Amino acid sequence: MDGFEGNKGYSERFGLHQVDFVDGNRPRTPKQSAYFFAQIIEQNGFVSRKQDHFEGVKISPPRRSTPLPPSEVPSASKVVWEKFTPQKKFDRQMYHYGNFSQNFLWGVSSSAYQIEGAWRQGGKGLSIWDKFTHTPGNILQHDTGDIACNSYNKMEDDIAALKKVKVSHYRFSVSWPRILPDGTTEYINQAGLNYYKKLLDSLIAANIQPQVTLYHWDLPQALQDVGGWENETIIERFRDYADILFENLGPKVQLWITFNEPFIIAILGHVQGTHAPGILLSMHDRPDTLPYIVSHNIIKAHAEAWHVYNDKYRASQNGMVSITVNADWAEPRNPYKQEDYDAARSVFYLGWYAHPIFNGDYSPLMKRSVLEQSLAGGLTKSRLPEFTPEEIKRINGTYDYFGLNHYCTKSWTNSCYRGVVLLRDRTWLESGSHWLTMTPFGLRRLLKFIKHEFGNPPIIITENGVSENGPVDLNDVHRKYFYEKYINQVLKAYLLDDVNVIGYTAWSLLDNLEWAVGYTERFGLFYVNRSDPDLSRTPKASVSFYSSIISCNGFPDPASGTHECWNSTSTPTPTLTPKPEGKKINFLQSILSFSDSWSDQRFSKIKIQIETYTTLIHLT
């Protein structure tokens, strides 16, 4: 808008909007250019029209959806924001000592395509990820999962790594095409079943409880060829696949997850095209209802698998079946601004899947916002499909716990002309992945939100972790920092907010194929040397650190004496030294090592941990 132009005062006007400086309210009026620019934004460029040259561009005022009235902002997020957003940094970062429940589950996580390799071994069929990674241009450095960490052939090494961390459970996924090469029950690949049976037996022998994900994104290519998740016959295919796994592996498994992160499947796979099957919605002649249809079918397929278990296997196997949704925590940039509240509320996507399963049907907020966007986009009805009353009933309650993947918090605002906008707080520490900042405080808030929004279910955190890229440094102080701070927030949620958290799973056991960015971003507790033909695994410093938290079942108060379980000093000496380059990382590293050396001297009664550039204060 027109504004104060330095020594030219108000005489020079750069604005898309004219401001009336005579009127005390300073009303703004869009100039023609505002409409023109809005149209460029709306079309994301210039749509070619033959007569443009002669008639000019047709100008219409930009469409904007009306914000939700305050009363319709669902209460659960409000409860959390009202309690936490005004928190002083002091309270937010206060270190909390204490323990988790006695049978708390401590684990690490992996997924089939990211670690198994053996893509054409043991009778396995092709998956959409095999095809996607073999299509040039899809994956950084042309990486593939053909060999990955070769976990298919290195089961003993993986079990040894798990033992070293001293986990009580291990989350892995089954590759659907390894069991059913063409996706259907026409042919069941016994070698595939045997592999997973052997893995389960080895885990049980090591006293590690398995948690098995049925679908971590590697759909049999043969099913994609007939429409994949878009074709509703897949619901039956998935149910049959689940039935076979429950029947054959169920006697050895107590914890199941049907789907990993349906949101990522819908959006990265079927809108952005950065994940398999690689559908970039804007480039295809596809209906833009696609992500909603895909999600609709996934929700139904989940429910059918849960019912199969409930009807046929629960009585004899007595396990728990659920779904894992991923969620960032959304923080309003300015908690005192209604628009920012609404912006933050509107970006919650876990409810897309969790609401039908935990509360019944899509939420009113979801229905309303998809309808609004659909109408604004010129459609006559909502893109969101509807469940029939019978379907709502059949889906509602198909869970035995809440599976949550969480990585970070984002800050949101609503600016008049740009709509809902994501902001990055520059004080948040970065990681090896552009989308991941270290924001431990958000996890406590998210857990409290889930408690209120979804009826206080038992929650298992099925993924949480951080990456690095660039040169290898086994002294991963940033990961120790991450786990200490995030897990401490989980402890606060459990002890102070009464959230029913029953387990925590670190992502990931090994440095593995990080999807579209290949092997460049490393989330592992163990470094995998890719130049060694044997793909040897070496523990990073975070292994013994995480292992200490597990042995202590939380954070024992140093004031109550020395604790046998705490062994964080016995970290391996780094052998691969070159430090990450670049000023920023070095600075970050030095802050983290500084905070780390302090954190080992656990003598103060109340300890305030730094998150970033602030100073450590010790109170005794």
Ligand code: PNW
């Ligand atoms: C999860 N994001 O995916 C997956 O379940 C894992 O397989 C993956 O390796 C891990 O997180 C780390 O990325 C995500 O862009 C992928 O916000 C992307 C996002 C979040 C989770």
